[in-house]
Amino acid sequence: MNRQNGAARPYDIVLFGATGFVGALTAAYLARHAPDGCRWALAGRDRAKLAKLRARLAGLDPRCADLPLLEADATDPGSLRALAESAHVVATTVGPYVSYGEGLVAACAEAGTDYADLTGEPEFVDRMYVEHDARARETGARLVHACGFDSVPHDLGVYYTVGRLPAGVPLRVDGFVRSNATFSGGTFASALTAMGRGRQTARAARERRLYEPRPAGRRVRAPLGRPHFSPQTGTWALPLPTLDARVVARSARALPGYGPDFRYRHFASVRHLPVALGGTAALGALLGAAQVPAAREWLMGRYASGAGPDAERRRRSWFTVRFVGEGGGRRVFTEVSGGDPGYDETAKMLAESALCLALDELPATSGQVTTAAAMGDALLERLVAAGLRFRVAAES
Numbered sequence: 552m553n554r555q556n557g558a559a560r561p562y563d564i565v566l567f568g569a570t571g572f573v574g575a576l577t578a579a580y581l582a583r584h585a586p587d588g589c590r591w592a593l594a595g596r597d598r599a600k601l602a603k604l605r606a607r608l609a610g611l612d613p614r615c616a617d618l619p620l621l622e623a624d625a626t627d628p629g630s631l632r633a634l635a636e637s638a639h640v641v642a643t644t645v646g647p648y649v650s651y652g653e654g655l656v657a658a659c660a661e662a663g664t665d666y667a668d669l670t671g672e673p674e675f676v677d678r679m680y681v682e683h684d685a686r687a688r689e690t691g692a693r694l695v696h697a698c699g700f701d702s703v704p705h706d707l708g709v710y711y712t713v714g715r716l717p718a719g720v721p722l723r724v725d726g727f728v729r730s731n732a733t734f735s736g737g738t739f740a741s742a743l744t745a746m747g748r749g750r751q752t753a754r755a756a757r758e759r760r761l762y763e764p765r766p767a768g769r770r771v772r773a774p775l776g777r778p779h780f781s782p783q784t785g786t787w788a789l790p791l792p793t794l795d796a797r798v799v800a801r802s803a804r805a806l807p808g809y810g811p812d813f814r815y816r817h818f819a820s821v822r823h824l825p826v827a828l829g830g831t832a833a834l835g836a837l838l839g840a841a842q843v844p845a846a847r848e849w850l851m852g853r854y855a856s857g858a859g860p861d862a863e864r865r866r867r868s869w870f871t872v873r874f875v876g877e878g879g880g881r882r883v884f885t886e887v888s889g890g891d892p893g894y895d896e897t898a899k900m901l902a903e904s905a906l907c908l909a910l911d912e913l914p915a916t917s918g919q920v921t922t923a924a925a926m927g928d929a930l931l932e933r934l935v936a937a938g939l940r941f942r943v944a945a946e947s
Contacts, residue, residue, distance in 0.1 A: 560636070560637060560638055560639055561590065561592075561619075561637055561638075562590050562591060562592045562619070562637055562638040562639070563589050563590045563591060563638070563639050563640065563909040563910065564581070564585075564589065564590075564591040564592075564638060564639070564640045564641075564642060564905045564906070564909050565591065565592045565593075565594050565621060565634060565637065565638040565640070565641045565642070566578055566581065566591065566592070566593055566594060566642050566643075566644075566905075567594040567595065567623060567634065567641055567642065567643040567644070567645060567655065568594075568595060568643055568644035568645035569593040569594060569595050569601060569604055569644075570593075570595050570597065570600040570601060570603075570604050571595075571644050571645070572859040572894070573644045573669065573699075573859075573894060573897060573898055573901075574595075574644040574645075575604055575607075576894055576895060576897075576898035577642070577644060577898040577901050577902050578593060578604060578608060579607075579608065579611060579898070580898050580899055580902040581902050581905075581906075582608040582611045582612050582615050583611055583612065584902065584903075584906075584937070585902075585906065586906075586910070589906070589909070589910065591618070592618060592619040592620070592621050592637075592638075593605060593618055593619070593620055593621070594620075594621040594622070594623050594634055594641075595622070595623070596622065596623070596624050596625075598620055598622050601620040601622075602620060605618050605620060621634060621637070625645050625651040625652070625654055625655065626651075626654070627654075628654055628657075628658070631654045631655050631657075631658040632658045632661070632662070634655070634658065635655070635658035635659045635661070635662040635664045636658075636662045636664070638664055639664065639665060639908075639909050640664065640665040640666070640667065640905050640908045640909045641655065641659055641664055641665070641666055641667075642666075642667045642668070642698070642901055642902070642904070642905040643655055643666070643667070643668045643669075644668075644669055644901070646668075646669065646670060646672075647672065648668060648670040648672050648675040649672050649674055649675040649678075649748065652668065652670065652675055652679075653675075653678070653679065653682070656679045656682075656683050656694060657682070657683055659687070659692050659694065660683040660684075660686045660687040660690065660692050660694060661686060661690065662690065662692070663690035663691045663692045664692055665692060665693045665694075665695070665908045665909070666692065666693070666694045666695065667695045667696075667698045667901060667904045667905050667908060668695075668696055668697070668698060668901075669697070669698060669699040669701065669897060669901055670696050670697055670701070670794075671697065671699075671701030671702070671793060671794050672794070673752055673755070673756065673794050673797060674748055674751050674752040674755045674756075675696075676696045676697070676794065676797075676919075677752075677755035677756050677758070677759040678755045678758075679694065679696070679919060680759050680762070680763065680919045681755070681758050681759055681762055683919070684762075684918045684919045685918070687917055687918045687919065688917045688918040690917075691917045692917060692918075693908060693916055693917055693918070693920055693925050694918065694919045694920065695904065695908070695919075695920055695921070695922060695925050695926075696798075696919070697794055697795075697798050697921075697922070698900055698901045698904040698905075698922060699893075699896075699897035699898075699900050699901055700870070700892040700893055700896060700897045700900070701793065701794055701795060702793075702794055702795040702798040702799070702921075702922070703900045703904070703922050703930075703934070704870070704872045704887045704889070704892075704939070705726055705728075705795040705796075705798065705799060705817065705872060705887075706795070706798050706799055706802055706921055706922050706923045707887070707922060707923055707927075707930065707931050707934070707941070708726065708872050708874055708885065708887040708941070709724050709726065709799045709802070709803075709815060709874060709876075709923075710802065710806075710923040710927060710931070711885060711887070711931060711941050712724055712874045712876040712883060712885045713808060713809055713810075713876065714808070715876070715883045715885065715943060715946070716876050716877075716878045716879065716881060716883060717878055717879030717880075717881060718808065718810070719810060719811070720810055720811070720878045720879035721810055721811060721812035721813070721878055722809060722810045722812070722813050722814070722876065722877070722878035723813075723814050723876070723877045723878065724799075724813075724814070724815050724816075724874055724875070724876040724877075725776075725781075725783075725788075725815070725816045725817075725818065725874065725875045726795075726799075726815070726816070726817050726818065726872055726873070726874050727781065727784050727786065727788060727818050727819075727820035727872065727873045727874075727875075728791065728817070728818065728819055728820060728870070728871075728872050729786075729819075729820045729821075729870065729871045729872075729873075730868070730869065730870035730871070730892050731867070731868055731869060732860075732865075732868040732869070732870065732891055732892050732893050732894075747844070765804065766804050766807075768811070769804075769807070769810075769811050769812070769813075770811070770812045770813070771800050771803040771804045771809070771813045771814075772800070772813070772814045772815075773796040773797060773799060773800035773814070773815045773816070773817070774814070774816060775790045775792060775796075775816070776788070776790040776816040776817070776818060777790065778790065781818070781820070783875045783884070784820055784873055784875075785822075786820040786821055786822050787820070787821045787822070788818035788819070788820060788821075789818055789819045789821060790816070790817070790818055790819075791817045791818060791819050793817065795817050796815055796816070796817040798921050798922075799815045799817070800813075800815060801921050801924070802921040802922075802923035802924050803815070805916075805920065805921065805923075805924040806923065806924060810878065820873065859893075859894055860891075860894065865890070865891035865894055865895050866890075866891070868890060868891035868892065868893075868895075869888070869889070869890055869891070869892075870888060870889055870890075870891075870892035870896070871886060871887070871888040872886065872887045872888070873885070873886050873944070874886070874887075881946065881947070882946065882947050883943060883945075883946040883947075884943070884944040884945040884946065885941070885942065885943050885944060886940070886941075886942055886944050887939065887940065887941050888939070888940045889938065889939045889940065890938075896939065899934070899937055899938075899939075900934065900939075903930065903933045903934055903937055904922060904926065904930060906933065907926045907929050907930045907933055908925070908926065911926070911929040911933075912929070913925065913926055913927075913929055914927065
């Protein structure tokens with residue numbers, strides 16, 4: 552148990568944003584899988600919606616009929632402070648985080664409360680490091696961003712791969728992502744918001760570099776890479792400029808087991824060249840449109856916030872991340888795979904991250920930390936038990 556704040560707090564876990572699309576999926580996962588004795592609560596702006604969600608959860612487990620409901624608003628610092636002070640861990644699905652996330656991070660850093668979110672927004676993560684890492688280190692709070700498909704399979708997948716390579720030697724790992732999944736209105740809004748904030752994102756990254764220490768006597772890199780055909784996977788590899796590679800690099804800086812010289816590259820894996828070219832063109836067009844406020848607002852309006860793919864579509868969705876790791880004369884091929892990445896599996900990852908922070912014996916960390924650095928083997932074991940697949944495909 553995370554007892555750094557004593558036993559007086561009434562809740563082990565509070566789920567903030569519980570009535571949103573991913574929030575409700577996360578709540579349902581907790582209803583099915585939170586162990587006996589785990590004290591958890593639902594939080595959000597609208598008590599009536601929270602009550603309706605609680606009634607649905609009671610259909611999964613009658614004990615949920617008595618779940619506490621906490622009212623809190625991302626724009627009300629007082630309510631966020633009370634939320635943070637009531638729990639050992641707060642997990643939040645309220646985004647776009649760059650617009651609505653900082654108040655809760657600040658409250659958790661001040662209260663010494665562990666925090667987990669689903670952000671894939673590099674600007675937000677860098678800003679939160681600059682503004683709140685130091686205070687969180689003082690109070691003992693662990694601020695763990697990107698606890699969903701951004702970036703758990705990639706961060707823990709590399710962690711798993713490194714563990715199967717020789718120690719104390721330079722290591723090179725490449726990740727290749729494939730999926731057939733679709734997205735929700737909230738995810739689309741977050742992505743467009745991030746695309747339209749290129750200058751702010753670059754400025755936040757520069758400011759972070761002024762404050763963030765580098766590991767002494769070690770080198771860690773996460774270059775973008777270039778488009779190419781990958782003979783290891785038999786697919787076209789397109790560089791992904793997402794948060795995932797940055798998270799992997801931060802884990803590598805925090806964990807000496809990644810060796811004296813570590814490099815990670817992150818790619819989308821596409822079987823057919825025309826699809827790769829078409830996808831690149833479409834992404835370029837979307838990136839261009841996101842720079843124009845009117846076009847960005849129009850695009851956001853195409854997908855309703857709080858809506859997402861139905862259960863049947865999610866049932867057909869899947870993801871695979873293949874890793875090629877090399878070092879010390881050895882090569883290992885590993886794979887992380889699961890079902891619907893953006894929603895069902897993301898809800899599972901966030902819920903298990905919160906349970907792990909609240910209930911498991913973990914390394915002594917604080918401040919802004921990654922899933923691998925904060926939870927490592929404990930979270931990996933939880934996710935395997937929950938149905939995600941981590942395996943060694945081949946080695947030589």
